[in-house]
Amino acid sequence: MKNRYLRNFFLLMIILLVVTFGFSIYKVNKDIVDKSKWIDKIYNLKLINNDINTLITRPTGFYNYDASRELIHNLHQLFEDFEQDEVIREFLYDSEHYLVYKRTKEMFEIKERYIHIFTSSNSVLNYAMRVLTTIITQMPQNHYKQDLIKLHSHLVLMGMGSDSSLDEIKSLHVKLQNDLKKESSSHIKLYISHVGILIENFSKLINLYEENKKLQIEKNINQLILYVKEYANVQIKRLNSLMGVLVFSIFLLILFLIWLLNKKIRQEIDLEMFKKAIKDSDNHIVITDAKHHIEFANDKLLESSNFKLEEILGKTPAIMQSGLHTQEFYEELHQTISSGKRWVGEFINKDAHGNLRYEKASISPVFDEHKKITHYIAIKLDVTADKLHQKEIEEKNAEIQKRYYTDYLTGLRNRNCLMGKLDKEIEGRLYYININDFTQVKTFYGMKNSDEIIKKLAKVLEEFSNNQLTCGSYLFRIKFDEFCLWCKEENMLPKRLMKKLHTYIKHNEFIIDNTPMNLDITIGCSKNIDAKNTNRYIEAEIAHHNARLENVNYMIYQEQNRVEELYGKNLQTIKLIQEALAEDRVVIYLQPIYHLPSNTVYMYEVLVRIQDEQIMSPDMFLETSKMSKYYHKIMRTVIKKTFALMRKNRDKRFSVNFSYIDFTNEATMSCLFEELLKCKAPQNLTLEILESENIQDYGMIKEKILQIKKFGCQISIDDFGAGHSNYYRLSQLDVDYIKIDGNIIKNLDKDTFSMQVIQSIVDFAKKSEYPVVAEYVHSEKILDIIRECGIEYAQGYYFAQPKLPSEIL
Structure with missing residues (x-):
């Protein structure tokens, strides 16, 4: 805004400068022209002076009376023009100029008198000459006639302007006058008297001529001309200076106009580029006037909203409102932008067909040079797809959480x-x-009927909880045939409750394949609060275990309930781990992961085992090892043996399970990076992160993964669908594929809920372009199901059991 005012001020000043100097040049030029006219008049005065001089010196015989009258008239007219001319009057204000002018005028007044004298004298001379001529022609012949004729000749010659001397004429006149004193002739006396008149007038004319020469009027005229020329020269110099400044000002004006023109051209180019950017922008752009009437909408908005331009021009954006925002929402928006501030937020609008559209929007006011709002421009991003995807993710997260x-x-x-x-x-x-002896139940009734028994038992337990207990009780299924009942507010003593529950179950008939059967259960009860070295779940489990050992139906946990036995078992396991590490009996097994479309082995998963009297699987020692320092030693042993195997089999791919605590252990991570630096084919390694672990610091995990992936390694999420993370975390961890939890896979042929979970995971994986691996594939039926779901990778006992590397490679 400030630049615009400065630009306009500068342009106005240049224009005023050009106008001012142009007007000054006009005035100076007019003054010079007027002075030049005066010079012409002064020159005319000089010509009149010359004519007067010529007239005065002209012989009497050639005197022109009309010319003398015209000269006098012209002289009067010229001085009258001088007196009436404003420019000349202004010029004559100078005292020196006026004195010269006044003297010149006075001299011409004298000359005018000389003309009158000359005219009258010439008249007398002409008359006298005519009389003398008449007398001389009529005079009779006598002895004086010759002298008279000689005198007459001199007079005639003098009147004709010859070089005859007036003195000679005077001497002849005196001589004749003396000689003819006694002469009585009237002709002679008349002649002599007229000669005297002629001599007198000739003398006047000669004196007049001399007086005229003494006037030196030309000097004054030339002085006036000089004054005017000096003034004109000063004005010409001034004119030249003004012309220089004017030319410079015009030059500045031209340069400024060229600059403005170039700026306007650039602005037009920028405007065209801006229009094209708006037109081709992927954002939705709407421009309204100050009263919120739509003046412009780009193609992207029209395409997304299904409106035609003519349908929304002149209308307010309310045409797109969905009705899902409150009136307060719009009032706050209008108050913000009306106060000249930018508003940022989200809209839920609708298109021309009534479909909802989610938009992130930024609305800004546009001001004129007076800081008055003239328009509003809204830039909106259609996030409908993101919102729907987010909703889908939230629904899937809800499914996973469930x-x-x-x-x-x-x-x-x-x-x-x-x-x-x-x-x-x-x-x-x-x-x-x-349930007591549930293994025999499964053997007798089969897996399918066993699941039905578990479902019916769950319903019976729910009935008991709802009918016999307070509202503060909850029922849980832990695994297989194990259930837990949690009571916050007890309305009966624990022993009475357990007795009543045992009786309720034992006398309840379960109909399986139209055959009635009864179940017997054993119940363990915890204390009301957690103890120092254990918790209520362990207490209830120990109480149940002890009830089985003592062959009773139920038991309440007591401090002396053989807790030492449980700790003893853990110590025994730790000692076994210690010996296995020292004797190099911690070994790795391999289980192949198949690429189903090609029916080839894609990769081998590395599984840890301990060689003892029998091969110990991880569930027999790994959790116990985490309570000691030996877990990380086991993990480093697995890492080193895996890389040793990779060095021997560079064309094979291997995957290793990695938990959250592995990432947090500095020694384990150092071991991994050392082996990666030495490895010739680190791209053949995949780390399977256990999704079932409660990852607390995703930022740290993400940073470690980025460092590992620089070596070309891949990252997989293991046990997906059973743990704490969700779909959103996948994008954070930058994984390469997903391995679905085996507990979900193994029940696909009999559990519709598992099928739904699998389908939701596969759908998400396909949209996100994640390959999916199914583990625990134990039958051809399961294999057919995962093929139908679109899963391309699988592992499990159906393909191969875990084996030593020497047995499988």
Whole structure:
């Protein structure tokens, strides 16, 4: 705005400069022209003077009376013009100029008298000459006639302007006058007297001529001409200076106009580029006037909203409102932009067909040079697809969370939900319920009927909880045939509750394949709060274990309930791990992962084992090792043996399970990076991050993954669908493929909920372009199902059991 005012001021000053100097040049030039006219008049005065001089010196015989009258008239007219001319009057204000002019005028007045004298004298001379001529022609012949004729000749010659001397004429006149004194002739006396008149007038004319010469009027005229020329020269110099400044000003004006023109051209080019940018922008752009009437909408908005331009021009953006925003929302928006501020937020609008559109928007006011709002411009980004995708992600996260906290078979809360409940609730008693001899039940009735028994038992337990207990009780299925009942507010003593529950189950008939059967259960009960070295779940489990050992139906946990045995077992396991590490009995097994479309081995998963009297799988020692310092030693042993295997088999790919605590252990990470630096084919390694682990610091994990991926390694999420993370975390961790939790896969042929979870994970993976691996594939039926779901990679006992590298490579 400030630049614009300066530009206009500068342009106005240049124009005023040009106009001012142009007007000054006009005045000076006019003054010079007027003075030149005066010079012409002065020169005319000089010509009149010359004519007067010529007239005065002209012989009497050639005197022109009309010319003398015209000269006098012209002289009067010229001085009258001088007196009436404003420019001359202004010039004559100078005292020196006026004195010269006054003297010149006075001299011409004298000359005018000389003309009158000359005219009258010439008249007398002409008359006298005519009389003398008449007398001389009529005079009779006598002895004086010759002298008279001689005198007459001199007079005639003098009147004709010859060089005859007046003195000679005077001497002849005196001589004749003396000689003819006695002469009585009237002709002679008349002649002599007229000669005297002629001599007198000739003398006057000669004196007049001499007086005229003494006037030196030309000097004054030339002085006037000089004054005018000097003044004209000064004005010409001034004119030249003004012309220089004017030319410079015009030059500046031209340069400024050229600059303005170039700027305007650039602005027009910028405007065209701006228009093209707006027209071709992927953002939705709307421009309204100060009263919010739409004046412009770009093609992207029209394409997205399904409106035609003519349908919205002149209307307010309210035509696109969905009605899902409150009146306060729009009032706050209008108040913000009307106050000259920028508004940023989100709209839920609708298109021409009534479909909802989600838009992130920025609305800014546009001001004129007076800081008055003339327009509003809205730049909007259509985030409908992102919102729908986010909604889909949230729904899938909800499914995963439900799956994480819900038992897939019974629909009851699961172990994860129980652990969370125990962490939050300080008080409350837990009952551990387990079916007696359920292994025999499975053997007798088969897997399918066993699942039905578990479902019916879950319903019976729910009926008991709802009918016999207070509202502060919850039922959980832990695994297989194990259930837990948590009671916060007890309306009966624990022993009475367990007795009543045992009786309720034992006398309840379960109909399987139209055959009635009864179940027997054993119940363990925890204390009401957690102890120092254990928690209520462990207490209930120990109480249940002890009830089985003592062959009773239920038992309440006591401090002396053989806790030492449990710790003893852990110490025994730790000692076994210590010996296995020292004796190099921590070994790795391999299980192939197949690429189903090509039916070839894509990769081998590395699994840890301990060689003892029998091969120990990880579930027998790994959790216990995490409570000691030996877990990280086991992990470093696995890393080193995996890289040793990779050096021997550079054309094979291998994957290693990595947990959150592995990433947090400096020694384990150093071991990994050392081996990666030495490895010739690090791109053949994949790290499978256990999704079931509670990852607390995703930022740290992400940073470590970025460092690992610089070596070309791949990252996989293991046990996906069973843990704490969600779909959003996948993008954060930059994984390369997903491995679905085996507990979901193994029940696909009999659990519709698992099928739904699998389908949702696969759908998400396809949209996000993540390859999917299914583990725990134990039958051809499961294989057919995962093929139908679109899963391309699989592993499990159906293909091959884990084996030593020497047995499988």
